[in-house]
Amino acid sequence: MAANDNPSFEALTLNLGGEVFAIDANCVHEILDMIPQTDVPGAHPFVDRLINVRGKVVPLADLRIKFEMERTPPTIDTRIVVVEILLDDEPTVVGLLADKVYEVTTIGGASIEDTPDIGMRWRPDFIKGIGKRGQDFIVIPDIVRIFSVH
Amino acid sequence: MTGRNDPAQIFREEAADLLTELESTLLRLETRPADRDLLDTAFRALHTIKGSGSMFGFDAAAAFTHHLESAFDQMRTGKIAPNSALIGVALAAKDHIRALIESPAHADPAEGERLLALVAAQTGAAPAASPASAPDLADEAERPTTWRVRFRLAPDAVERGTNPLLLLDELSGLGDATITALTDAVPPIEELDPNRCCLAWDVTLTTTQPLAMIQDVFIFVMDDADLTIEPVAMDDRPEAPPANAPATVAQPPADVSPPPAPRADAPTLALVAEAAKPAPSAPSGQSDADAAKVAANAASSIRVPAERLDDLMDQVGELVIAHARLKQLIGGSADLQIKSVAEEIERLSNGLRDITMGIRMVPIGTLFGRFRRLVRDLSQELGKGVTLTMSGEDTELDKTMIERLNDPLVHIIRNSLDHGLETAEERVAQGKPPQGQIHLSARHAGTRVLITIRDDGRGLDRDRIRAKAEEQELIQPGAKLSDADLFQLIFHPGFSTAKTLTSLSGRGVGMDVVKRAIDSLRGAIDIASTPNRGTEITLGLPLTLAIIDGLLVRVGKGRYVIPLFAVEECVELPPGEDRRHLGRNFLNIRGALVPFIRLRESFAVSHPPDAYQKVVIISTGERRVGLVVDQVLGDHQTVIKSMSKLHADVANFSGATILGDGSVALILDIGQLVAVGQSFEPQRDAS
Numbered sequence: 001m002a003a004n005d006n007p008s009f010e011a012l013t014l015n016l017g018g019e020v021f022a023i024d025a026n027c028v029h030e031i032l033d034m035i036p037q038t039d040v041p042g043a044h045p046f047v048d049r050l051i052n053v054r055g056k057v058v059p060l061a062d063l064r065i066k067f068e069m070e071r072t073p074p075t076i077d078t079r080i081v082v083v084e085i086l087l088d089d090e091p092t093v094v095g096l097l098a099d100k101v102y103e104v105t106t107i108g109g110a111s112i113e114d115t116p117d118i119g120m121r122w123r124p125d126f127i128k129g130i131g132k133r134g135q136d137f138i139v140i141p142d143i144v145r146i147f148s149v150h
Numbered sequence: 151m152t153g154r155n156d157p158a159q160i161f162r163e164e165a166a167d168l169l170t171e172l173e174s175t176l177l178r179l180e181t182r183p184a185d186r187d188l189l190d191t192a193f194r195a196l197h198t199i200k201g202s203g204s205m206f207g208f209d210a211a212a213a214f215t216h217h218l219e220s221a222f223d224q225m226r227t228g229k230i231a232p233n234s235a236l237i238g239v240a241l242a243a244k245d246h247i248r249a250l251i252e253s254p255a256h257a258d259p260a261e262g263e264r265l266l267a268l269v270a271a272q273t274g275a276a277p278a279a280s281p282a283s284a285p286d287l288a289d290e291a292e293r294p295t296t297w298r299v300r301f302r303l304a305p306d307a308v309e310r311g312t313n314p315l316l317l318l319d320e321l322s323g324l325g326d327a328t329i330t331a332l333t334d335a336v337p338p339i340e341e342l343d344p345n346r347c348c349l350a351w352d353v354t355l356t357t358t359q360p361l362a363m364i365q366d367v368f369i370f371v372m373d374d375a376d377l378t379i380e381p382v383a384m385d386d387r388p389e390a391p392p393a394n395a396p397a398t399v400a401q402p403p404a405d406v407s408p409p410p411a412p413r414a415d416a417p418t419l420a421l422v423a424e425a426a427k428p429a430p431s432a433p434s435g436q437s438d439a440d441a442a443k444v445a446a447n448a449a450s451s452i453r454v455p456a457e458r459l460d461d462l463m464d465q466v467g468e469l470v471i472a473h474a475r476l477k478q479l480i481g482g483s484a485d486l487q488i489k490s491v492a493e494e495i496e497r498l499s500n501g502l503r504d505i506t507m508g509i510r511m512v513p514i515g516t517l518f519g520r521f522r523r524l525v526r527d528l529s530q531e532l533g534k535g536v537t538l539t540m541s542g543e544d545t546e547l548d549k550t551m552i553e554r555l556n557d558p559l560v561h562i563i564r565n566s567l568d569h570g571l572e573t574a575e576e577r578v579a580q581g582k583p584p585q586g587q588i589h590l591s592a593r594h595a596g597t598r599v600l601i602t603i604r605d606d607g608r609g610l611d612r613d614r615i616r617a618k619a620e621e622q623e624l625i626q627p628g629a630k631l632s633d634a635d636l637f638q639l640i641f642h643p644g645f646s647t648a649k650t651l652t653s654l655s656g657r658g659v660g661m662d663v664v665k666r667a668i669d670s671l672r673g674a675i676d677i678a679s680t681p682n683r684g685t686e687i688t689l690g691l692p693l694t695l696a697i698i699d700g701l702l703v704r705v706g707k708g709r710y711v712i713p714l715f716a717v718e719e720c721v722e723l724p725p726g727e728d729r730r731h732l733g734r735n736f737l738n739i740r741g742a743l744v745p746f747i748r749l750r751e752s753f754a755v756s757h758p759p760d761a762y763q764k765v766v767i768i769s770t771g772e773r774r775v776g777l778v779v780d781q782v783l784g785d786h787q788t789v790i791k792s793m794s795k796l797h798a799d800v801a802n803f804s805g806a807t808i809l810g811d812g813s814v815a816l817i818l819d820i821g822q823l824v825a826v827g828q829s830f831e832p833q834r835d836a837s
Contacts, residue, residue, distance in 0.1 A: 038814040039708055040800055041753035047796045050806055050814040055468045057791040057806040057814050092794050147796065 006112040006129060013105055013138060014081065014098035017069030022131060022138045025104050029053075029082040029093065034074050051095050053082055060095040066146050067122050075099070085144050094147070107131045107138065125149075161206040163453075165251050168195045170519070172244055176237050177522040183232040190373060192240075193222040197369055199247065210257070211250035217266050218243050221273045223362075236272040239265060241523065294325065294358045296382045302335075302350035304374035309345050312371055318351065320367045325357025354382070456549065459510055466506045467697065467789035469499045474787070474810035503697065507548070511693075514592045514601070515543030517552050521563055525588060528567045535574055535585040536567060545592035547599055551691060554671055555601070558664040562603050562687055563588065565661070570607035570685050580682055582606065587684075598715055599693060604686040610679040615639055635773070637677035641665035669821040672698070672713060672804065674770040700788035700807070700817065703766060703779040706755030709815045711788050711807055712777065716768040716820040720782050723763040737765060737776050745827045746776030752802065752826075768820055775827030777818070788817065802826075 011022035012031075030053075037049040037060055049060040060080065064071055077100040084093050112129040126146050131138040172195040179188045196219040203212035218240065224230050243265045249257040299321065303314060321327050332350040336342070355364065361379065368377055473495055480488050518540050529536040547555075571577075571586035578584055587606045592599060612633070619625045619639045639645060643662040668675050673691040692698055692715060700711035721739070723746075736743045746765055749755075765776040788807045793800070804819035 036811070036813040038806075038816065039753075040797060040803070040816065041708075041755075042802060043797055043800045050793075050816075052808050052812050052814050055471060055808065057793065057808065059794050059796045061796075087795055090795070092796070094794070094796070 006109040008106055008109040011105060011107045011131075011138075011140070012081065013102040014079075015077075015100040015102065016067065016098060017064050017072075018099075019067075020102070020136055020138045021063070021098075022105075022107055022140050023081065023083065023096070023143065027083045027085060027143075029084055031101055032080040032082060032095070034078055034080065047094075051080065053093065053095065056093065058082065058093050058095050060097065061147070062097045063141065063146065064097070066126060072099070077101075083143065085147060087144075087147055092147075096143075105133075107133070107140070112140065158206050158208075161202050161208065162251055164202065165199050165211075166248075168199055169244055169248050170516075171195050173241065173523055174519040176240055176244070177526065179232055180234055180237045180526075186226075189222065189226050189232065193219065193226055194369070196222055197366075199251075201366075203251070208251055208254065210254055210262075211247055214243070214250060214262050214266070215247055217269060218247075221269050224273055230273055233272075236269075239268045239272060241526075243269065294356050296354065296356045297361070297364060298378075298380050298382045299353040299355055299364060300350065300376075300378045301353075301368065301371075302332075302376040303347050303371060305346045305348065307371060307374065308347045312347075314347065314349070314351070317367055317371070318353070321353055321355055321364070324359045324363060324367075325355055327356075328354040350376075459506075459549070462506055463510065466499070466503050467791075470503055470697065470787055470789055471808045471810075473499045475812060478810040507693070507697065510549050511546035512549045512552050513544045514547050514552060514599075515540075517555060517559070518543050518590050518592075520556070521559065521590065524560060524563060525567065528564065529586075532567060533573070534567065534571055536571060536588055537585050538588050538590070540590045542592040545594060545599060547592075547691070548693060551671060554667065555689075555691075558667040558689070559601070559603070561661070561664045563590075566603060566605040566607065566685065570605040570609075572608050576608075595690075599691045601689040601691065602686060603689075604684060606684040609681040609683060609685055610637060610640070610677070612636060612681075618645065633679070634677070637679065638773075640677075641675070672715075672820070674821075698788050698790060700786045701766065702783040702786040702809075702815070703764075703777075704781040704783055705749045705753055705779050706757035708753065708755070709783065709809065709813075710749070710779075711786060711815050711817045712766055712768060713788075713817065713820055714785060716770065718767040718769050718774065721765050721767065721776075723765045723778055739767065739774075739776075742774075744774045744776050746778055747823060747827050748778045750778065750780070768824065770821055770824050773824050775824045777823065790817065 010025040012025045012028050013020055013022050015021070032051075032053070035051055037051050040048050040050055045062070046065040047059045047061045051058050051060045062071065074097075079098050079101045081096045081098050081101065082093060083096060084091050086092070108131075111132045113132070114129055126142055128140045128142045131140055172192055175188050175192045175195065179185065179192065182188060196215055200212045200215040200219055203209075203215060221230075221236070221240075225232050225236075230236075246257065246262055246265055250262075301317075303312060304310075307314070318327075318329055322329065330352040332352055335348045335350065337348065357364070364379055368375060473492075476492055476495065480492055483489065522538060525536055525538040566588055567586075571588070572580070572582075574584040577586065587604075589602070589604045591602045591604070594600075615636055616625070616631075619636075619642075620627050622642075622645065624639055624642055624645075625631060641661050641664065645661065665675060668689055668691070671691055673689055676688040676690070677685065678688075679685040692713075699714040701714050701717050703710055703712060719739075721737075723737070735746055735748075737746050738744075744767060750759060760780040763778050763780065764782050765778050766782065767774055767776050769775070786807075786809070790805045791807060792805050793803065797803075801822055802819055803816045804822075805817045806814050807817055809815050
């Protein structure tokens with residue numbers, strides 16, 4: 001696929017383990033401060049907690065596990081991004097931990113490059129593309145894919 | 151695709167209900183062929199399906215139903231008597247109607263022809279016309295006939311919502327009608343009860359429509375009304391209305407357009423209609439009372455999509471949680487005013503919760519009714535005479551629960567019929583009556599509903615189950631097992647003791663499915679069996695799937711809910727009983743050894759344990775397991791929230807709930823934990 005085939009989209013940018021990630025803003029429900037979390041014994045570390053989002057029990061996922069980043073304790077900047085994704089064709093609400101949330105911004109299609117096959121420490125199928133803004137690279141994760149191969 | 155307002159979909163739903171009603175009516179009719187009410191009910195169901203079917207474009211279904219309806223009409227009028235063979239055909243025809251309605255493209259027309267031929271053979275009529283032909287009898291449609299229609303409605307017909315004007319309008323729509331009101335039964339004005347209908351009508355109708363169309367007009371009132379319809383010769387038409395008829399609505403026969411006269415006259419008619427003492431010709435008390443009951447039911451119940459009830463339940467669940475938070479917040483407050491408001495809200499939310507749960511309750515008879523057909527068909531297929539009896543059909547259960555109980559109960563009943571009950575010869579040799587017995591019962595026991603399926607067959611074969619279990623290495627050879635434990639083995643996947651496979655059961659895929667279905671409903675299965683006396687399977691189920699009473703416990707820092715129905719008792723873990731170093735995890739509860747699970751270990755809790763550990767003894771049926779926890783916190787109204795697919799692989803938990811402080815707590819999966827506890831010892835040996 002040529003690089004300029006990628007459509008532009010509104011994205012929420014956030015920080016995970018020092019990298020900037022962009023998530024499609026259309027699937028974001030809300031952004032929460034840290035709230036009480038419940039451990040689920042025996043669950044995969046990627047989704048080993050549950051939170052209460054407006055009366056709904058929602059799994060809390062830590063994308064850092066999937067990107068083999070260190071699990072640092074929450075800071076004053078840590079947020080929970082509540083998103084809705086399609087899991088087996090069923091809309092599912094999940095919370096994503098973010099070390100810091102920046103802003104909603106437009107990522108131009110032309111600036112998105114396909115995932116390079118080499119030079120990546122992450123599973124290539126978890127990444128949709130790499131966007132560029134100024135001098136910074138923005139990772140566009142394939143959220144649905146990440147949850148599907150769970 | 152098909153929205154809630156799609157008329158065809160509405161018809162399908164309505165027809166499904168009617169067909170269900172038809173089936174149960176037919177089955178009852180088989181045992182009580184003389185019952186007029188049952189015949190009438192069956193006829194009405196068929197008639198409505200035919201009418202609505204053709205209205206919504208289900209022409210094939212309507213045409214087919216028409217022929218069946220005709221057969222029932224003959225039974226109603228006493229021309230033929232209902233018999234078992236006819237009802238058998240009618241049941242098969244009912245299935246065909248269902249097929250025609252649900253997937254018209256896939257229904258087999260040959261099957262329809264075959265059934266109609268059978269119906270015709272039973273009714274003694276000439277083979278019915280092809281089902282594709284229009285229901286109207288074409289040969290009668292050509293020549294106009296004049297009919298004299300006289301009818302007097304039941305005195306309370308108007309109160310029940312019948313509008314005589316509509317009937318008259320419909321009659322005049324069929325052809326040229328001369329309508330005369332008969333006022334002979336109208337009492338003097340001082341005795342007049344305006345709510346009663348004391349008028350009768352005499353209608354002379356000239357129409358090309360067949361008699362059936364005229365009868366159709368009165369379909370919903372004819373049970374209670376005096377109705378005579380007779381043909382008159384053309385020159386026999388009455389020249390003048392009866393002398394004592396002041397409120398006459400005469401309509402020129404030449405006027406073909408819809409008659410304005412009855413409508414213009416409506417106030418008069420209504421006024422006169424609202425007159426009077428009961429008409430002398432009251433219908434028989436029994437059917438009148440039944441009809442009144444049916445009418446009252448119809449008027450006071452509404453159909454609501456199940457999703458709306460689910461939404462309501464969700465909202466009530468939120469309210470219960472919100473209230474728990476409120477209660478926790480003001481727990482320490484000394485403000486009496488706030489406290490009294492909180493108590494008021496508690497009362498209201500509890501009331502709302504109970505009502506909402508009540509709305510979702512459906513009598514289990516709706517489910518049991520379906521099994522009459524199953525048992526009938528199976529007993530014929532297997533050549534075993536079986537009587538199905540039921541009790542406690544009015545026991546109420548959550549609607550979702552009822553739907554999800556269907557498949558497991560079908561499995562159990564099939565098993566009983568196929569394996570449990572012997573053939574008639576075997577039974578006689580055993581000194582039992584040749585007819586097998588299956589009894590279905592439901593009853594409340596505390597917050598549980600117990601559903602029992604009992605047969606008087608040969609009972610479970612202990613030796614064969616044991617041999618099979620040993621062969622499959624489920625148990626050690628010669629292991630000592632209680633009957634309850636032994637019988638639980640039949641729920642093991644792939645376990646079947648049947649020597650031969652039949653089309654019904656015996657592949658060993660049945661009982662583990664039953665077990666899983668009941669587990670998913672938070673239920674338990676008990677089996678009792680006596681050789682040659684029969685088997686009794688009891689399903690213990692919670693009343694609802696939405697809110698349960700739970701026991702809140704703490705393990706480390708985490709809080710968990712144990713469904714209260716499974717809790718037998720709480721004891722302290724005596725340090726002396728803690729013999730883990732001896733490779734044992736058993737607790738002596740009044741002489742019985744109960745295995746226990748340390749939830750701290752299962753959940754890999756690193757937090758230091760409390761000094762005094764508690765054991766919550768839980769059970770499913772006969773099997774007990776102790777759960778070691780740090781603290782028992784107390785009871786908790788648990789609104790059950792399901793966990794997402796992401797946690798489908800997590801054992802030990804059946805769901806989650808939200809606590810008073812807004813945090814999430816997990817609900818322990820009792821069935822799973824008991825299974826783990828029971829297998830505890832072998833696991834430890836292996837490790």
